[in-house]
Amino acid sequence: MPFFHPNFFMLLMWLVFGHYLADFPLQGYFLEKAKNPSTVEGKDIWPHALFAHCMIHAGFVLLFTGSIIAMVVQILTHGITDYWKIKNKLSFGFDQYVHLLVMIGTALIVSVFSALGVPII
Numbered sequence: 001m002p003f004f005h006p007n008f009f010m011l012l013m014w015l016v017f018g019h020y021l022a023d024f025p026l027q028g029y030f031l032e033k034a035k036n037p038s039t040v041e042g043k044d045i046w047p048h049a050l051f052a053h054c055m056i057h058a059g060f061v062l063l064f065t066g067s068i069i070a071m072v073v074q075i076l077t078h079g080i081t082d083y084w085k086i087k088n089k090l091s092f093g094f095d096q097y098v099h100l101l102v103m104i105g106t107a108l109i110v111s112v113f114s115a116l117g118v119p120i121i
Contacts, residue, residue: 008111011064015103018060023099026056036086050086054079065110067120077102 033041034049042049054075062071078099085095113120 007115008107011111012103012107014064015061015107016100018064019057019099019103022053022056022060027053035082038086050079050082051075053082061106065106065120067110069121070106070110073106074102 030041031049031053033039035046035053036042037046039046057078058071058074061074062068065071081090081095081098084090085092090098110120
């Protein structure tokens, strides 16, 4: 059960709020460095740090949508996108656009399913 049953726009705003909270203050200096395999902090633990960062994001998605599927999609897409950014395959700005597109898609699918009365897992 989600935190509440919002319409598309409200859900999108909550997802954006959770994203920026998770990507900036809740990530912190340690996770920012530790999720990068090229840093001293991340040399041995980067997969765990990247997964931890993705789980913070996924927690917000689960809280706001009530959907385990949306949570798993968030873990995968956020992890892949951030890994590409770390490897300099994506710029910071493009990384944020990809995250925004995932949030828009999530909000659209969840709000449509919710409006139709179709349970989302």
